Amino acid sequence: MKNTLIAGAAALAALFTGAASAQSITGAGATFPAPIYQKWFADYHAAHSGVQINYQAIGSGGGIKQLTDGTVDFGASDKPMSDTEVAAVKVKPLHFPTVLGGVVLTYNVPGVETGLQLSGDVVAGIFMGTIKKWNDPKIKADNKKANLPDKDIVVVRRSDSSGTSFVFTDYLSQVSPEWKSKVGAATAVQWPTGLGQKGSDGVAGMVKQTPNSIGYVELLFAAQNKMTFADLKNASGKYVKATFESVTAAAAASKGLDKDFRGSIVNAPGAKSYPLSTYTWLLIPSQIADAGKKKAITEFLKWMLTDGQKQAEGLSYAPLPAAVAKQVQAQIALIK
Amino acid sequence: MATHTAAARPIRKKRLIGGDELAKAFTLFFAVLILVVTGTLVYQLWITSSPAKEKFGFGFLASTLWNPVTDEYGALPFIYGTVLTAFLALVISVPLGVGAAIYLSELALPKVSNALTFLVELLAAVPSVIFGLLAIFTLVPAMRDYVQPALQKVFGFSPLFGGPIFGVGYLTAGIILAVMTFPFIISVSREALMAVPREQREAALALGATKWESTWQIVVPFARLGILGSVFLGLARALGETMAVTMVIGNDPAIHASLLSPGYTIAAVIANEFAEASGKMYPSALVELGLVLFALTMLINGLAQLMIVLTTKKGAAKG
Numbered sequence: 001m002k003n004t005l006i007a008g009a010a011a012l013a014a015l016f017t018g019a020a021s022a023q024s025i026t027g028a029g030a031t032f033p034a035p036i037y038q039k040w041f042a043d044y045h046a047a048h049s050g051v052q053i054n055y056q057a058i059g060s061g062g063g064i065k066q067l068t069d070g071t072v073d074f075g076a077s078d079k080p081m082s083d084t085e086v087a088a089v090k091v092k093p094l095h096f097p098t099v100l101g102g103v104v105l106t107y108n109v110p111g112v113e114t115g116l117q118l119s120g121d122v123v124a125g126i127f128m129g130t131i132k133k134w135n136d137p138k139i140k141a142d143n144k145k146a147n148l149p150d151k152d153i154v155v156v157r158r159s160d161s162s163g164t165s166f167v168f169t170d171y172l173s174q175v176s177p178e179w180k181s182k183v184g185a186a187t188a189v190q191w192p193t194g195l196g197q198k199g200s201d202g203v204a205g206m207v208k209q210t211p212n213s214i215g216y217v218e219l220l221f222a223a224q225n226k227m228t229f230a231d232l233k234n235a236s237g238k239y240v241k242a243t244f245e246s247v248t249a250a251a252a253a254s255k256g257l258d259k260d261f262r263g264s265i266v267n268a269p270g271a272k273s274y275p276l277s278t279y280t281w282l283l284i285p286s287q288i289a290d291a292g293k294k295k296a297i298t299e300f301l302k303w304m305l306t307d308g309q310k311q312a313e314g315l316s317y318a319p320l321p322a323a324v325a326k327q328v329q330a331q332i333a334l335i336k
Numbered sequence: 337m338a339t340h341t342a343a344a345r346p347i348r349k350k351r352l353i354g355g356d357e358l359a360k361a362f363t364l365f366f367a368v369l370i371l372v373v374t375g376t377l378v379y380q381l382w383i384t385s386s387p388a389k390e391k392f393g394f395g396f397l398a399s400t401l402w403n404p405v406t407d408e409y410g411a412l413p414f415i416y417g418t419v420l421t422a423f424l425a426l427v428i429s430v431p432l433g434v435g436a437a438i439y440l441s442e443l444a445l446p447k448v449s450n451a452l453t454f455l456v457e458l459l460a461a462v463p464s465v466i467f468g469l470l471a472i473f474t475l476v477p478a479m480r481d482y483v484q485p486a487l488q489k490v491f492g493f494s495p496l497f498g499g500p501i502f503g504v505g506y507l508t509a510g511i512i513l514a515v516m517t518f519p520f521i522i523s524v525s526r527e528a529l530m531a532v533p534r535e536q537r538e539a540a541l542a543l544g545a546t547k548w549e550s551t552w553q554i555v556v557p558f559a560r561l562g563i564l565g566s567v568f569l570g571l572a573r574a575l576g577e578t579m580a581v582t583m584v585i586g587n588d589p590a591i592h593a594s595l596l597s598p599g600y601t602i603a604a605v606i607a608n609e610f611a612e613a614s615g616k617m618y619p620s621a622l623v624e625l626g627l628v629l630f631a632l633t634m635l636i637n638g639l640a641q642l643m644i645v646l647t648t649k650k651g652a653a654k655g
Binding site: 058059060061062064065068085152154159160161162183184185186187188189190191193194195196197198205206209210 | 401402403404405406472473476477480500501502503504582586587588589598600607608609611612613614618
């Protein structure tokens with residue numbers, strides 16, 4: 001009994017001293033890049049045992065909120081912070097793009113197994129509730145050969161607030177003036193129609209089991225779950241399948257990010273660009289008082305923008321265009 | 337007399353210090369703790385929701401807007417969904433639950449009754465997310481493919497059963513809530529029926545009543561307080577249920593006339609949106625919804641108490 005107690009105490013002591021000597025960093029935010037973030041943080045810890053980064057995938061809105069409240073060392077988001085959000089944080093946060101992703105429209109229409117083609121106008125109409133049936137002439141115009149049924153369209157969308165919803169509504173606001181004036185772009189909006197489901201898995205599950213339904217999920221999620229999704233018409237009038245190449249093409253062709261590395265790349269020009277593409281960001285405070293933490297975070301960022309980028313494709317993310325990665329590296333020096 | 341109390345006093349004092357006093361202090365502490373928890377809850381809800389209360393006032397209760405983009409919020413679609421689904425649940429589960437309780441306590445063989453009661457109590461212990469999964473994989477497809485088309489065919493003339501068919505919606509949520517509330521109704525009603533003294537039944541039978549007459553006219557009225565209690569317990573669960581409802585109600589913050597349409601409840605919207613609600617007004621509006629749910633539950637429970645008091649008086653006058 002006594003021996004086990006002593007052993008236990010020794011183990012506890014070892015645990016505490018171990019924790020004290022390691023640099024522990026906490027972050028929270030977007031769920032979409034969470035798989036690659038977890039891999040990065042684990043790999044980085046394996047190579048630099050002194051640094052332990054904990055990441056909680058609680059969603060983009062939650063990441064911004066916790067950063068603003070100062071409960072985490074860094075945040076992560078699929079939506080760049082607005083000027084008012086930036087102003088609300090005590091220490092100005094810096095945006096570090098990490099990888100690229102896409103949002104796809106997944107559907108379940110008996111008789112149309114693959115190859116559905118949609119234009120931005122039609123997608124906006126479906127999610128506005130103005131296009132109600134699958135055999136609507138507007139959908140038929142894009143899909144002359146498809147055998148579209150005379151059935152009500154079941155629209156499925158996110159019920160929780162989400163970076164994915166932001167990318168999707170941002171796109172709809174750019175392609176449809178009606179959407180922009182009536183609904184707008186945000187992580188959560190007042191949806192004119194549709195069934196709300198929590199999380200990408202909720203949307204995917206509802207679409208899979210409901211005939212004649214359509215919903216939006218992240219490209220990575222759709223690819224992993226082998227879901228069918230529609231080709232989208234881009235700004236140059238071409239129908240493009242969502243792939244990691246077409247997402248990267250959109251990033252390369254878009255007018256790019258502003259000097260703070262914020263900005264949207266939806267509806268990018270270029271024949272190969274997939275129109276529903278986005279960057280995702282780490283939000284790092286521009287001043288870090290703790291010298292140890294500052295050193296650990298800046299070194300991690302350097303690694304992430306160089307060696308870390310090579311892991312992206314293995315995990316089905318699109319890496320940053322080389323030019324962007326280089327520009328972002330210069331921003332590390334701004335962390336004081 | 338005087339000597340007697342003088343002798344008794346020291347002994348009593350000793351005993352109080354030794355055990356009773358301590359026990360009293362302890363239990364008082366626990367009782368006060370309940371008050372403190374409830375008080376803190378209300379205080380927190382009140383304080384955290386104050387930005388929304390200041391901005392929207394009582395209009396919050398009547399507005400159907402729920403727009404995080406323009407930061408305008410209203411509670412009406414959620415209140416409607418919460419009350420409607422709870423009502424549908426009770427409409428289904430009260431006859432089923434009370435009927436089953438009568439069978440279990442009065443008519444079934446003891447062996448059958450015990451086995452079934454065990455199963456019912458097991459059902460009451462199943463976590464709600466499991467009911468939600470059950471609903472998604474069995475109830476929703478069944479509703480979509482068979483029940484709702486049939487309802488629409490027969491009652492399609494009424495707006496209550498109009499509109500497109502989704503499988504999810506108010507009615508589906510009401511049914512899954514009924515499944516979740518009736519274990520409580522059966523269990524508590526059965527206890528109440530079993531507690532009716534044997535003499536009541538014997539007297540009725542001796543006067544020539546059939547078994548059913550004795551059950552329906554003597555035993556059930558005798559146990560009605562307990563049965564009402566079970567109904568309100570079920571109602572409380574239906575009003576506050578979160579997980580299973582959010583999985584099948586369709587989460588659409590609007591008021592639809594059709595029972596087949598998607599809707600939203602207060603508990604479901606808080607569960608869905610609170611974690612990622614950013615800014616000042618959005619979380620505050622969600623907390624105010626929590627306050628509304630709290631008030632709604634209090635109101636309904638108050639009405640229930642009132643109803644019990646009234647029916648008891650009537651019963652006493654009759655007796």
